[in-house]
Amino acid sequence: MMEAPLVVVEAAEAEDKEEERMLSTLSRSLWRIFTMGHQRSFRNLAMCCAQSARLQSPSQHPCNECKGTGETISDKDRCPQCKGEKVMQEKKVLEVHVEKGMQNGQKKEHPKFKRKGDDLFIEHTLTLTEALCGFQFVLTHLDNRQLLIKSQPGKVVKPDQFKAINDEGMLLYQRPFMRGKLYVHFTVDFPDSLTPEQCKNL
Secondary structure (H helix, E strand, C coil): CHHHHHHHEEEEEEEHHHHHHHHHHHHHHHHHHHHHHHHHHHHHHHHHHHHHHHHCCCCCCCCCCCCCCCCCCCHHHHCCCCCCCCCCCCCCCCCCCCCCCCCCCCCCCCCCCCCEEEEEEEEEEHHHHHHHHHCEEEEEECCCCEEEEEECCCCCCCCCCCCECCCCCCCCCEEEEEECCCCEEEEEEECCCHHHHHHHHC
């Protein structure tokens, strides 16, 4: 009759030791999380808890039929070229013109247009008469479209002035129906001298 309490005491001591071991393991795992990073230590912590509780977690493997994609294609419907993989490897030869003396990583700029963000910039020189009396010229865009650029009647263009043209810049990221602006930067070609006839006309 005196042996039953002894079993209870031994069971309680075993539970206390198991709990103490789990707490010690959790403490060491928490230290790993703090000092060595969350992702790696959290995986170790889950393994310790599973072993302490003697639980067996189910393992997951991709399906051999669909290879984890969630869909299958029958043999008769498979593309003969990609064989149902939806992608295929191909070789392309890209020709890049490299000028003499160019350094590694150097970018070749467009001879006329310069890009800044979503906007394009181009330089154009006006004569003094065009700057004072008005101008009109045709600009060939990057896609070979012809843009008619002209000034408003009576408006004088000063040196280093810009003219903005809406929706003629680069396409906006994730907004394919919107474009930036095209800026025309003007320089004025001043003559060294004027004849009396030219001064009279001005």
